[in-house]
Amino acid sequence: MTLLSVSNLTLRAGARTLVDDVSFNVAAGETLAIAGESGSGKTLSALSVLNLLPPGITHAGGVVRLDDINVATATRAEIQNIRGGTAGIIFQEPLSSLNPLQRVGKQVAEAMTLHGKFSKTSLREKVNALLAEVGLPDAQRIANSYPHLLSGGQRQRIMIAMALANDPKLLIADEPTTALDVTLEKQILDLIQTAQKARGLGVLLITHNLSLVRRYAQRVLVLDAGKPIESNTTDQIFGSPRAPQTKRLLAARDMAPPPGVPDAPVILQVQNLTVKFPILQGVLRRKIGEVAAVDDVSFTLHAGETLGLVGESGSGKSTIGLALLRLIKFQGRVLFNAVPSTAIDLASLPKRQLRGIRAQLQIVFQDPYGSLAPRLTIEDIIAEGLTIHQPGLNPAQRREKVAATLHDVGLAADAMPRYPHEFSGGQRQRIAIARALILEPKILVLDEPTSALDVTVQAEILALLRALQTRHNIAYLFISHDLRVIRALTHRVMVLKSGRVVELAAASSVFNNPAAAYTKTLLAASGLQ
16 A cells, blocks of 8 residues: 655756655555665655745645645645654754753653644653664663663664654655664664564665665665656666666665785774773762773774774774874873884873874864864865964965865865865865865874765775875774775774774784674675675
8 A cells, every 4th residue: 555655856946956856655564765866865755745845945745645645735744644643753863852951751742742643651661662672672761861871772762662653654855864873773663564564564764875775675766966866676777777877876885896906004092992982970970980992902903904993883993083182091002103213102102292292193073064164264174283383384385285185085176265164075085185285194084974975975985085095005993883984994993892803904814704703793784704
C-alpha cells in the first residue's frame, strides 16, 4: 500500500528553482533512500512532506499526498496531526534539535502531549517504554538527564524515541548518522530497521552515505542540482547505474589506497602518552577520581607519511591530536623531529619556545562551518598565522602568500575579500586547509576533516590532501571514524579502543588481514569485511 506519494514536486526560492519536478513513492514497510550531493534537494524534498519548508522557499508545483491527505491544501489541524503523528522525523544533528534547558524525558513526553493521546500516568510509562525500545535500558536516569550529559549515540536514540512517540506510519530519517562512528552508525540504522519491521513503517532515508543506502534501502532516488537523475531498486543502482551522476557518486565512494612512501626519517615520536580527565561530582564539582582518556600510547610518524587514527567515539582519537599540539595537559614524551641530536620534547618545552614550534604543527578541524570566523574575510583568516609567526612580512607580501596558498588548495585569489558564508562546505574546508598550509607545517593534524561533506566532495578533499602531501612532504595524523576515508588516504593505521592501542600496522594489513577482534568488528560495521 502506498503511504506517501510525491508527484512533480517543484520548490523555488524567488526565481531560482531548488527542486525541479521530483516524484517518488514510499510504501508501508519499505525504505526509500534519496541520495545525492549537498545542494541536490534531498532534505528540501523530505521537509516538503511535513510542510516544513524554510522561510523564502515556496511550493511552486506538484502534489504531496501522505496517508491520502494533500499536504499542500491540508488544514492547520491536519498538518499538526501529520507532524509527529502520521509522520515522525529524525534530524541530522540531535544536539541542535534537542532543547538544552529541558530534560530529555520531558521532551519525549511533550511530543506525545501535543497530540493528546496519553494521560499523565500513562505518559510516564510510555516514555520509559520508548526509551527501552530505542536501546536505552536505564530509562529513568536517561529521562532525567539533559542533552549535553548524553553521548551522541544516546541523543540520536532520544530523537528516534520522539519520532516514534505517536506511532507514526512514516519515518523520515534526515542524515541520521552523519556525526556518529561506524559502530554507532550501524546500531542506529539497525534500530530504525527493527522499529520499521515491528511497526510496519515506511522509511524515507536521506543520506549521502552510499554504504548505508546499499545496506538498508530497497529503492533509491538519485538527485542532482534539484533534478531526479535516476530511480531504481538498490541492486540495480549499485549493479548497473545508468546516469553519469550516479556513476560519479559510486566512484567517489571507493577511492583506491594511496601509493606507498619510501623510507623517510621519523619526524614525531610519541612515548607513553597518557591523558587523564578528572571525574567531578556534586554542586561544587569536587574531584572524586580520574579517567584515562588516552592510556600509555606510543607511536612514530615519518615525514610525508599519513598515520590514521580510528576507533569509536570516546576512544581517544581527538584527544591524542590535541595533546600533540599541547592544547591539553598530558604525561609522556612527544619528540618533534625525533632525531636524537635535534629532537625537541614538546612535553617539557617552555611556552615561549612552543609558540615558535607551533607553526610546524598545524590542525584542520572537523566542521568547516564552525572553524572559520564568520566576520573575517578569507584573506584575514588565512593570513592570521602569518601575522603571528612571520611578523616581518609587509601587507603586499602577505597578500601574495595568501593568493599563492589559495591557488595551492584549488581556489582563486578573488576569494580573498569574501566571507565564509559565501562558500560551500567543500570550499570552506579548502580555506581551513589553506590557513594551516600557509605556515608550511611539517605535521598536519586532520581531525575528521571530511565527515561533514558528501561523498563526491570528500573524494575531492582527499585528492587535494594527497597532492599537497606529495608537493610539500607533509606528515598527516588523520583522525576519522570513516574507514573508507582512512583506507583511501593512510599508509599506516592505529586502532584505538577506550584510550588504548588495539592494533598498529600498515593500512593494507589492517584492512586485508586484521589481527584484533575489535578491528574486525569495526570493519564489519563499515561493510568492509
